[in-house]
Amino acid sequence: MEGSTKRYAVVTGANKGIGFEICRQLASNGIVVVLTSRDEKRGLEAIHKLKDSGLSDYLVFHQLDVSDPSSILALANFVKTQFxxxxxxxxxxxxxxxxxxxxxxxxxxxxKEGAQVNWSEIMTQPYEVAEACIETNYYGAKRMVEAHIDLLQLSDSPRIVNVSSSMGKLEVSTEFID
Structure with a gap:
């Protein structure tokens, strides 16, 4: 898989949803993708689904928990060694x-039109949940950039893409309520 013309990508949280589709799109365009997931079993299942669609030459799995700095460093070392x-x-x-x-x-x-929602009865926000949100969504992305910046600077056209959604808010979004 090595070679100066090959392009390499890492996608975090890639075992389902948007991350999974990003991996599919990148691999379909000839980019070698490291699909990462906190849960090794789910990550390997995702890899098998993509490989079954003919993308086996472009996919690698690596377990990653972005809330764990040692896991991030292990991934950075893997990328450096492999690519x-x-x-x-x-x-x-x-x-x-x-x-x-x-x-x-x-x-x-x-x-539904006219519905009155009492969010205090529907939503709870334990300290641990808010802490995990900040640790994963903010510090995880920050640490990933810090750990991989030297490797990115070796590329002719490095890219960092940060994906986010209202799910990561520390509040419930009411933007969909009229």
Whole structure:
């Protein structure tokens, strides 16, 4: 897989959703992708799904927990040893900042015209959840950039992409309520 013309990418939180599709798109364009996931089993399942679609030459799995600095450093060392550089870093891993009671949300009529939602009955935000949100969504992305910046600087056209959503807020978004 080595070679000066090859391009290499790391995608965090890539075992499902947006991260999974980013891996598919990058690999489909001939970029070697390190698909990462906190959960090794789910990450390997994602790799197998993508490899079954003919992308086996472009995919590598590496376990990664972005809230663990030693896990980030292990990934950076892996990338350095295997590829010698990094062209694209996609920080996609994220966790929600609050816990939503799905049954209470459905019972509230959320999304229906005229529904009055009492968020204090639907949402809770334990300290541990808020802390995990900040540790993963902010510090995880920050540490990933710090750990990989030297490898990115070896690329002819380095890219850092940070993916985020309202799920990472430390509050419930009411932007969808009219």
């Amino acid at each position: 010698g550089k990094l062209d694209i870093l996609v920080n996609n891993a994220g966790v929600p900042g609050a816990i939503i009671d799905g049954d209470a949300l459905r019972a509230s009529g959320f999304g």
